[in-house]
Amino acid sequence: MVDYETLKIIWWLLVGVLLVGFAIMDGHDMGVGTLLPFVGRSDTERRVIINTVGPHWDGNQVWFITGGGAIFAAWPLVYATAFSGFYWAMLAVLWALFFRPVGFDYRSKIHDARWRSTWDWGLFVGGAVPPLIFGVAFGNLLQGVPFHFDEYLVSYYTGSFWGLLNPFALVCGVVSTAMITFHGANYLAHRTEGVIQQRAITASTLFGLLFIASFSVAGVWLYFGIDGYVITSAVDGGALANPLAKSVSREAGAWLANYAHAPATIALPLVAYLGALAGIVLARGKHTLTAFVASALCLTGVIGTAGASMFPFVMPSSSDLNSSLTVWDSVSSHLTLSIMFWATLIFMPLIIFYTSWAYSVMAGKVTAGYVKENEHSAY
């Protein structure tokens, strides 16, 4: 069995991998959902757009579900504290996601303009709200969240839902929505042609630039205005997980300290910028597949940046600093981390293999002709 301390770090990386997988896969179909009512102006155009993700959105959504399950299994305290603390935000994500399965599957089963337009806006909500809220959630994690534990490790969240919607968090929400929509636009440009593709390329430029601007604002704000957190007691990475056994302080600039300790991590925000720039330029040159790869790299860079800034913190507490959750003390037991590590190692390559196969079977442009030919079976 791999030693406990190493496994804790591996799991921090694996949660990152699952988040990146979620952002790349479910992100592109959420982005397509967000763009749907704007890029598609007639029913046929909208059906073309929906059918670019029709065969895949369900598999992609499992990245989200598995990510949730993996956090439950590997970081049970984070799962418990974040989901119950962010109660209304989580319900908003959940209820927004409700619109997706039914929106995709039910929309085109009835010939009625109002019915279809209702589900189109439902797909918009299901595509735009989750990334917005995840961004806001990350914005709050970076600032610290008001919660504490009692002696039985029962968690108490003392903030409010409206408190989550502070200016810095909202900027992070814009970063997240912009990057996901940008990524979705590149995917859409790759899978369509003609006027839809043209509009998707315009959207790619627009949201790519919005991403670059908001990411820069968030970075500057983080540098000058957001205090980070530091563990001030000695860290024993191999110790049993008990979040009350350490002491923590809040310090200006602490979120940037990791970049000084490990200069290689500066590559992460750089990849985010370069991916965005390359994605914009490549999409405009109609190199749509490479544009998609570039925006995927951009997402990886952004998530990596957030993770690297906060390491080893996962969910700092602003009201009771020592209750903060870190990769060292909010994790599962050694055995569970080990089993989940092997399970991931075995199944992740299989998942990537058959997902790629599914995309290759459905590869090619989705056209108005395709939708008409498959009137009764397409979405």
Next chain:
Amino acid sequence: MVSESLVDLSRLQFAATAMYHFLFVPLTLGMTWMLVIMESVYVMTGKEVYKDMTRFWGKLFGINFALGVTTGITLEFQFGTNWAYYSHYVGDIFGAPLAIEGLMAFFLESTFIGLFFFGWDRLSRQRHLLVTLLMAIGTNLSALWILIANGWMQNPVGAEFNYVTMRMEMTDFWAVVFNPDAQAKFVHTVSAGYVTGAMFVLSISAWYLLRRKDVEFAKRSFRIAAAFGLASIASVIVLGDESGYMVGEAQQTKMAAIEAMWETEPAPAGLNLIALPNEAGMRNDFEIKLPWIMGLIGTRSVSKQIPGIVEIKEKNRERIISGIEAVQRLEALRKNPADAELKARFAERKDDLGFGLLLKKYTKDVSAATPEMIEKAVNDTVPRVSPLFWSFRLMVGLGFAMLALFGFAAWYSVKGSFADHRWLLSAAVWSLPMPWLACELGWFVAEYGRQPWTIYGVLPTHLSVSTLTVGSLYGSIAGFVGFYTILLIVELYLMVKFARQGPGSLGTGRYANESAHA
């Protein structure tokens, strides 16, 4: 202390959303195999009608599946949102099967379901059949891992309490996976799903036959459903008996309540066919008893005794009193975690910790529990008898009614005359709700019967909740009621619309009602 209404509302929300989710799951479980069978016949015979069957029943399956996915995410979220302490306390064990379910099963099912619907023109016949098969395997593996998680709640094996991390931790993964409770539950539950899929196809096909519409299509569908249904209902009943046996080993309490068995009887115990349980008097006002049967089902022997409710409560009283000591010793140990003597003293009483925690419902300081509180906690340890007693009997009754229906359907299928027996076709149409009702009752018995625990003997339900306000619960319940009502109306509308239209909705030009297509 956690407020009663918070606990009650959290339970209500979980029960309602879980039972709602299970309106869609059993049909998915059963339909995937029905589709595999129909498509296999298509690949082997090359007859186009079997492809149409796969596509048409697949269309109805898809309408159902969409809501299954929608409502399934709710359950995953809810452990974190509403049951935070539960998630902390047992996430080390419970989270693993849920995550593996995603990795091993749900990815498989969800990736291939896309190709099932969209891949007809892009895949060879054999490859498409493989896709359908993988979808079915994924669906069933998904049920396996969920029921491993649920089985652990009923019979928490392979885990141990850790006083440093203040939670249960896994000690033996394979014990969790091969938990006899989980295995028995899995086979019983998926078989019930197969019955649901079979009933769905049987009923709707019978409806077409009664109207003499798309007769060849409906006849072929009916036959497959009758054969698959008969095999499945037989397996539900036999394997249900197997889970009865497991309940007997791991959870005598549930069994005693299901059977309204107040006093321990000399082995082998009789089975109450019908009784009027009197909760206050701890007796039955009336009963019709079948001798021996209960002992045989519960213990697979004629000599082992099954404890009655009175005896179980007395044992639990001892464990609660011992549990008070366990809680005190734990609290002392948490203050001095390095003290070897405290460690040893806690270890002696560790197994009764959960029973001590039952008192947390009545007092924050367990060591100050009064005899009245202990009495209340003892009474809590056995769930109310009447709801379990009657739900269980209704479920079993439905099972046997379906056995009769599928028996006749299969018999007349073999004879080839089923389409001429209008009574049989009518019975099949009217039986449509039966499997759903039986499935819901089954879950009610399993979960209500586990009370007052979320993890039997380990974690009381009232400690498992999140520290939310009652207002949040009312708000979220209102939201779920609103969403779920609208979704159900939309789903039923589409389901009825396409079921009525029949295979004409495929637009192939071979069936009735083509013009009515959408």
